[in-house]
Amino acid sequence: MVVTDTYFRYCASCGTPVSEGPEGGYVCGACFHVVEPLGADAARRRRRAERAAMVAEAARLRALRQF
Known part of the structure; x- marks a missing residue:
């Protein structure tokens, strides 16, 4: 069985694919850009x-x- 990651969000700063947190928002692992949840x-x-x-x-x- 092959697991593939599907990214729905990309960092607004550098374009790297990011995974959203449980309440929304994310921290980019490449440039550390932060988007907080609503x-x-x-x-x-x-x-x-x-x-x-x-x-x-x-x-x-x-x-x-x-x-």
Whole structure:
């Protein structure tokens, strides 16, 4: 049995065939050009806000324990 790779995307920078990631987007192995999946910026902002809230809550709890 022969397996053949069928590429549907090519790097916008250098034209090398690339494989998409599970959520879309890719990183070219030849020139390292990056195309992020749709919604990546919104997801990143949401995760940063969640982390900032957790850090603020931890700081608040530490301050309460000091007294």
